[in-house]
Amino acid sequence: MKFGGSSVANAERIKKIAGLILGFKEERPVIVLSAMGKTTNNLLQAGEKAVSCKVSRVSEIDEFSIVKDLHLKTVDELGLDRSVISGHIEKLEKLLDAISSFKEMTLRTRDHLVSFGECMSTRIFAAYLNKIGAKARQYDAFEIGFRTTDDFTNADILEATYPAVAKRLHGDWITDPAIPVVTGFLGKGWKSCAVTTLGRGGSDLTATTIGKALRVREIQVWKDVDGVLTCDPNIYENALPVPHLTFDEASELMYFGIKVLHPQSMRPAREGDIPVRVKNSYNPRAPGTLITQSRDMSKAVLTSIVSKRNVTMLDIESTRMLGQFGFLAKVFSIFEELGISVDVVATSEELDHVVEELEKIAVVTLLQPRSIISLIGNVQRSSLILEKVFHVLRTIGVNVQMISQGASKVNISMIVNDSEAEPCVRALQDAFFEGRDLTELKSNGVSENGSTTSPVFAL
Numbered sequence: 001m002k003f004g005g006s007s008v009a010n011a012e013r014i015k016k017i018a019g020l021i022l023g024f025k026e027e028r029p030v031i032v033l034s035a036m037g038k039t040t041n042n043l044l045q046a047g048e049k050a051v052s053c054k055v056s057r058v059s060e061i062d063e064f065s066i067v068k069d070l071h072l073k074t075v076d077e078l079g080l081d082r083s084v085i086s087g088h089i090e091k092l093e094k095l096l097d098a099i100s101s102f103k104e105m106t107l108r109t110r111d112h113l114v115s116f117g118e119c120m121s122t123r124i125f126a127a128y129l130n131k132i133g134a135k136a137r138q139y140d141a142f143e144i145g146f147r148t149t150d151d152f153t154n155a156d157i158l159e160a161t162y163p164a165v166a167k168r169l170h171g172d173w174i175t176d177p178a179i180p181v182v183t184g185f186l187g188k189g190w191k192s193c194a195v196t197t198l199g200r201g202g203s204d205l206t207a208t209t210i211g212k213a214l215r216v217r218e219i220q221v222w223k224d225v226d227g228v229l230t231c232d233p234n235i236y237e238n239a240l241p242v243p244h245l246t247f248d249e250a251s252e253l254m255y256f257g258i259k260v261l262h263p264q265s266m267r268p269a270r271e272g273d274i275p276v277r278v279k280n281s282y283n284p285r286a287p288g289t290l291i292t293q294s295r296d297m298s299k300a301v302l303t304s305i306v307s308k309r310n311v312t313m314l315d316i317e318s319t320r321m322l323g324q325f326g327f328l329a330k331v332f333s334i335f336e337e338l339g340i341s342v343d344v345v346a347t348s349e350e351l352d353h354v355v356e357e358l359e360k361i362a363v364v365t366l367l368q369p370r371s372i373i374s375l376i377g378n379v380q381r382s383s384l385i386l387e388k389v390f391h392v393l394r395t396i397g398v399n400v401q402m403i404s405q406g407a408s409k410v411n412i413s414m415i416v417n418d419s420e421a422e423p424c425v426r427a428l429q430d431a432f433f434e435g436r437d438l439t440e441l442k443s444n445g446v447s448e449n450g451s452t453t454s455p456v457f458a459l
């Protein structure tokens with residue numbers, strides 16, 4: 001069972017979660033925790049401030065005080081001894097002090113810095129479980145076999161992790177049974193032996209990795225929403241929970257940027273064929289979303305909509321004869337030579353390189369900012385989906401600038417102007433999930449003359 005930052009944000013939430021876990025005691029749960037509330041963000045900001053010229057003493061960094069106060073207050077409110085985390089608070093202060101004197105924070109230091117969040121939340125939680133009579137044992141993932149690449153801030157889990165973690169957790173349980181409480185998000189670089197992190201939201205991946213290692217019956221990921229929703233609730237308040245997804249559908253949603261689960265987290269669950277349930281710790285009675293290898297697709301049409309904002313579209317037109325032999329191969333070889341994935345060009349600097357190279361063989365136009373809207377659903381019914389999509393978009397006056405659909409994949413992706421993305425998602429939600437009359441959508445979408453772009457076809 002994994003609980004995210006929002007589920008362990010304060011003493012009251014920790015008590016609730018402890019009660020919830022005790023309800024599953026017979027099932028011998030393994031607990032994975034994220035850092036409390038916004039602690040990871042606060043630690044990162046504290047690090048940034050320590051590096052800046054404005055700060056000469058750690059006590060001047062507000063975010064350090066916020067982190068320290070939150071953890072000490074929680075310990076006090078739970079009736080625990082401050083010694084549970086005081087050593088970590090001292091070490092954290094020393095680390096920020098060092099960052100501030102060197103005025104340098106490498107990615108390795110960054111990972112070490114944020115690791116304090118999970119190291120403290122798990123210590124507090126395990127101490128609280130012990131206090132209320134449920135025997136628990138805290139583990140730092142980097143001490144129990146979580147081996148990763150040395151890609152600081154975005155490390156990958158190595159195969160050796162599975163047997164090592166299983167051996168340690170199983171062995172300890174046999175000799176002295178206690179509920180394991182493991183730090184999410186963290187690992188140990190196999191060459192450097194330094195603490196690594198698995199990318200933002202990485203505790204989901206920690207949970208599925210342990211699930212596969214121990215071959216558990218089910219992996220539960222507890223959030224602050226009723227499961228995976230039909231779209232981002234920050235865009236559309238009434239987004240509905242999706243009851244059932246396949247690993248393919250969930251992976252596709254993550255690939256296109258859904259924020260609710262870590263992008264790599266389905267891999268261990270799929271390999272181990274272990275169902276993943278996404279639940280709401282604020283509403284435990286809600287059934288949540290079950291993610292499994294397969295599901296009955298006979299009634300499925302559209303499952304969920306996800307949008308990726310601020311995307312740049314490259315319109316690449318051959319300077320030579322249209323359709324010239326080898327042109328596409330050359331285009332892709334440029335991306336390959338620069339070591340850039342076609343659809344995830346991260347920085348504008350990378351983009352500049354690509355454009356510079358491409359301009360040697362083509363006319364390149366940069367179109368930005370754009371959004372990718374991906375529709376995850378039953379592609380066997382793509383004509384039905386597209387008929388409705390285009391009707392909706394025409395009603396709200398949006399032109400699709402590019403569209404792609406895989407032959408056997410579960411998604412249809414479209415590119416629209418960035419400013420049109422949210423109204424599009426809302427209008428599509430209304431039409432597909434609320435069954436609203438399309439004539440009502442005009443008032444909900446962009447203005448009639450809001451979109452003036454004509455369709456552009458890349459490549």
Ligand SMILES: Nc1ncnc2c1ncn2[C@@H]1O[C@H](COP(=O)(O)OP(=O)(O)O)[C@@H](O)[C@H]1O
Pocket residue numbers: 003004005006007034201222223224225227228229230231232233234258259260261
């Ligand atoms: N399609 C979606 N379904 C559910 N949640 C989504 C979706 N898109 C974005 N979110 C956001 O993801 C958040 C949950 O993810 P996250 O904050 O990483 O959870 P936690 O920290 O509890 O693990 C929700 O609060 C919600 O705002």
Ligand SMILES: N[C@@H](CC(=O)OP(=O)(O)O)C(=O)O
Pocket residue numbers: 003004005006034035040041117184185199200201202203204
């Ligand atoms: N604390 C880390 C890891 C994590 O998984 O967090 P959460 O479960 O709260 O998204 C982060 O903020 O990225």
